[in-house]
Amino acid sequence: MARLKSFIWLVGIPLCIFGMLDRGISIFADNYVSFTEFSQVFVISLLLLIWLYLKPGNLSVAEEVAGQGYLTNLIENQDKLYLSAAQTRMLELKDYHLISQRHILPFPYLCQIYHLLNLKHLEMVHSFSLNDLKVVEVGHLRPTRLGGALKFKTILDSPLNVLKIWRQPTAEAELVLHTPYTIELKVPAYGNKRIIVIFNVVPISHKEHELLIDIYSNLGWPKSLLQVLLHAASYLTLYEDLPYLARLSQKSFATLTKASSHETMSLFKRFVDLYSSHSCLATEALG
Missing domain, CATH: 3.30.530.20 (START domain)
Structure with a gap:
């Protein structure tokens, strides 16, 4: 079970990073930052931060x-x-x-x-x-x-x-x-x-x-x-x-x-x- 939790947590990292990159590229392509795009990047960044904090067995x-x-x-x-x-x-x-x-x-x-x-x-x-x-x-x-x-x-x-x-x-x-x-x-x-x-x-x-x-x-x-x-x-x-x-x-x-x-x-x-x-x-x- 611990291995499964760690695997799921690991998979979430690149997914969040991909989401951030995708939204970031979209913003640069438009040369315009809408409130919606900014909100999406902010939410994904916040999700990544929370996801990292929730690492299974989170002890340094x-x-x-x-x-x-x-x-x-x-x-x-x-x-x-x-x-x-x-x-x-x-x-x-x-x-x-x-x-x-x-x-x-x-x-x-x-x-x-x-x-x-x-x-x-x-x-x-x-x-x-x-x-x-x-x-x-x-x-x-x-x-x-x-x-x-x-x-x-x-x-x-x-x-x-x-x-x-x-x-x-x-x-x-x-x-x-x-x-x-x-x-x-x-x-x-x-x-x-x-x-x-x-x-x-x-x-x-x-x-x-x-x-x-x-x-x-x-x-x-x-x-x-x-x-x-x-x-x-x-x-x-x-x-x-x-x-x-x-x-x-x-x-x-x-x-x-x-x-x-x-x-x-x-x-x-x-x-x-x-x-x-x-x-x-x-x-x-x-x-």
Whole structure:
């Protein structure tokens, strides 16, 4: 029953977004905003906000991690050292927490790790949602005891790119591998503000994993507006990810590691160097 509720809730998100886009396109096509059209957009936006608030089991992952209520599954699947590192970072950011999402995906854990540590996937997989963002310069890997950090420069080619509402056309982002299960993406915004995404990837079985997404920001926007925008963006990128993850699941671990020589894959290479013999990969045998 819980899975059914979550599925129905998930289906409602793109339906609301489609309705908003449809009404928005209609308004721009007419070059005139009638009271009826404005009312329709307002009602759909309000419905989306309420729908997001009514998420089944609506409890933030950050709150659960802080309260120790969620940790049973993680402790069973992760070494306590890695768990502590993830906890520490999330607690550092908790005052800026905006949204949490939890997804169970029918793909091996390694597929998600490869996907998140591959900088080029921002161009290849998310060309629509990121409006043709380009990775143009990759810095040197800064190794840490449990992972590493990598800064990279991105540009927004399109003059109409919606991301320009909160960041410069050229900006430096950072990807951090905290543990074999926790990855952080730091996205710059105007005025030295940031949007930070924490991904926790938890193996469930040989062909299934749980993806936990927590997003934090110190942007000065209204919190409710930011939550709606970030939920919508997160679901859109997840839908874009699914075909890519399916393709990755058909590749062998050896094939994936061979592709890690490019500079955009240096964090994945670091992951392989550190954890190729770790228990989290010992049972991974991608088809």
